[in-house]
Amino acid sequence: xxxxxxxxxxxxxxxxxxxxxxxxxxxxxxxxxxxxxxxxxxxxxxxxxxxxxxxxxxxxxxxxxxxxxxxxxxxxxxxxxxxxxxxxxxxxxxxxxxxxxxxxxxxxxxxxxxxxxxxxxxxxxxxxxxxxxxxxxxxxxxxxxxxxxxxxxxxxxxxxxxxxxxxxxxxxxxxxxxxxxxxxxxxxxxxxxxxxxxxxxxxxxxxxxxxxxxxxxxxxxxxxxxxxx
Amino acid sequence: xxxxxxxxxxxxxxxxxxxxxxxxxxxxxxxxxxxxxxxxxxxxxxxxxxxxxxxxxxxxxxxxxxxxxxxxxxxxxxxxxxxxxxxxxxxxxxxxxxxxxxxxxxxxxxxxxxxxxxxxxxxxxxxxxxxxxxx
Numbered sequence: 001x002x003x004x005x006x007x008x009x010x011x012x013x014x015x016x017x018x019x020x021x022x023x024x025x026x027x028x029x030x031x032x033x034x035x036x037x038x039x040x041x042x043x044x045x046x047x048x049x050x051x052x053x054x055x056x057x058x059x060x061x062x063x064x065x066x067x068x069x070x071x072x073x074x075x076x077x078x079x080x081x082x083x084x085x086x087x088x089x090x091x092x093x094x095x096x097x098x099x100x101x102x103x104x105x106x107x108x109x110x111x112x113x114x115x116x117x118x119x120x121x122x123x124x125x126x127x128x129x130x131x132x133x134x135x136x137x138x139x140x141x142x143x144x145x146x147x148x149x150x151x152x153x154x155x156x157x158x159x160x161x162x163x164x165x166x167x168x169x170x171x172x173x174x175x176x177x178x179x180x181x182x183x184x185x186x187x188x189x190x191x192x193x194x195x196x197x198x199x200x201x202x203x204x205x206x207x208x209x210x211x212x213x214x215x216x217x218x219x220x221x222x223x224x225x226x227x228x229x
Numbered sequence: 230x231x232x233x234x235x236x237x238x239x240x241x242x243x244x245x246x247x248x249x250x251x252x253x254x255x256x257x258x259x260x261x262x263x264x265x266x267x268x269x270x271x272x273x274x275x276x277x278x279x280x281x282x283x284x285x286x287x288x289x290x291x292x293x294x295x296x297x298x299x300x301x302x303x304x305x306x307x308x309x310x311x312x313x314x315x316x317x318x319x320x321x322x323x324x325x326x327x328x329x330x331x332x333x334x335x336x337x338x339x340x341x342x343x344x345x346x347x348x349x350x351x352x353x354x355x356x357x358x359x360x361x362x363x364x
Contacts, residue, residue: 025286028313029241032334036247039338043254065243115288153289 008194015138016087019106023080026109030073037062037069079105087134091223094133096161096169097122103137104159107144115153116177118144123162129169129221131199136219139195140171143203143215147175155179164218173215199223233349234258236278238268238295239311240287244334248282251338257345264288265295272302279349280329281308282341285319293319296326305355307348311336 041062044055079102086092086099104120111118140159147157155177164170196203200220207213235257239245242263249259260276262268266289268281281299285292292310299306310323310331320331329348332341 025313028334029244032313032336033241033244033247035335036244036251040247040251043251047254069243113286113288 005194007188008191008198011191012134012138015141016083019083019141020080022109023076023106026076027073030069030076034066034069037066076105083137086137091130091132093128093130095128096126096136096171099133099137100140100159100161100171103140103144107141107148110145111148111157114148114151116148116151117156118148119156119158121158121160123160126161126163126169127167127221129219129223131219131221131223135195135198139192139199139201139217140173142192142195143173143217147173147179147213150179151175152178152180168218168221170216170218173217175213177211179211179213232256232258233280233345234276234278235260235280235282235345236268236271236276237261237282238263238265238287238292239282239284240264241284248336252342255342265290265292265298268295269298269302272299277303279307279352280345281306282345283308283310283328285310285312285314285323293323293326296323296328300327305352307352309341309344309348 041059044058047055082098082102083106086094086102100120100122104118107118144157144159151157155175158172158174158176160172160174162170162172192203195201200223202218204216205214206216235252237245237249237252237259239261240263242261245261245263249261252259260271260278262271265283265287268283269290283292283295283299287295290298292312296308299308307329308323308327310320310328311334312320312331313334314320320328320333323331329351330344332344
């Protein structure tokens with residue numbers, strides 16, 4: 001493995017660790033809420049509440065809330081599972097929208113911790129691409145995370161997918177709000193370069209509008225020739 | 230003895246409200262806020278809880294830094310961290326900064342109540358009299 005490849009591999013492992021840590025923390029939160037609801041039902045049923053109808057009504061509300069929490073945890077588990085399997089092969093056929101959707105789910109807590117709205121706009125009828133989905137998610141994260149960290153509270157980051165020129169897929173990452181200077185804590189420039197090289201991609205940055213910072217990332221829809229060495 | 234008064238600070242509002250409801254059923258007096266700066270506001274307004282239950286990771290001011298601000302306003306304040314972090318380093322840091330104790334989420338209500346009562350007792354002793362009144 002060449003040095004840029006090795007560094008990239010190490011950075012990707014660190015990224016995967018960060019995603020897993022965030023997701024498991026979120027699972028802990030869901031479980032903590034479900035456990036409190038379950039305890040509350042027990043408290044209400046075993047308590048000395050005079051109003052039986054009120055207890056039934058409250059228990060009914062709580063079970064609906066438990067159901068909603070379990071659904072949210074299931075969505076997170078699905079996204080984490082797909083995220084883990086994206087690395088099964090260096091190159092695979094996938095839909096850009098699916099890769100972005102999973103990343104949005106997995107980064108939601110990270111964004112809410114910074115009081116940033118993280119949203120997505122999905123292009124229609126985007127064809128499947130053959131490329132490295134795991135590496136693409138990593139690169140999108142590399143671009144998105146510093147934006148979330150540098151935006152002031154109440155800012156918004158939007159990931160939009162579309163088909164660019166020659167129908168190759170594009171992801172636009174747009175940050176709106178007051179930004180401080182981007183923290184210089186990310187990986188070295190050669191990591192970006194290596195990602196773009198392996199994805200057969202291009203990256204541009206647009207800061208023409210005040211309070212808007214916009215990256216446009218395009219990748220090849222058929223990158224297998226570069227990927228397989 | 231009057232009811233133990235608790236200030237519960239957690240950005241996971243469903244967790245906080247449900248835990249508060251359970252504690253109220255056990256005759257604790259509970260105020261819930263979802264951010265550390267809101268906790269400081271209620272303290273500035275004069276609330277002096279016997280125990281502060283504090284999440285560590287919150288938007289804005291985190292729990293560790295909030296504890297320092299709380300102690301500035303109320304040096305006798307006793308805080309228990311409630312954390313979803315499996316790695317204990319943040320909680321240990323919290324203890325170094327003067328927290329009474331910490332619990333991992335999901336929490337055990339009996340264990341929490343036991344710690345709340347111990348923390349309230351410690352505060353009472355520090356304040357020098359029954360129900361936190363100076364003698």
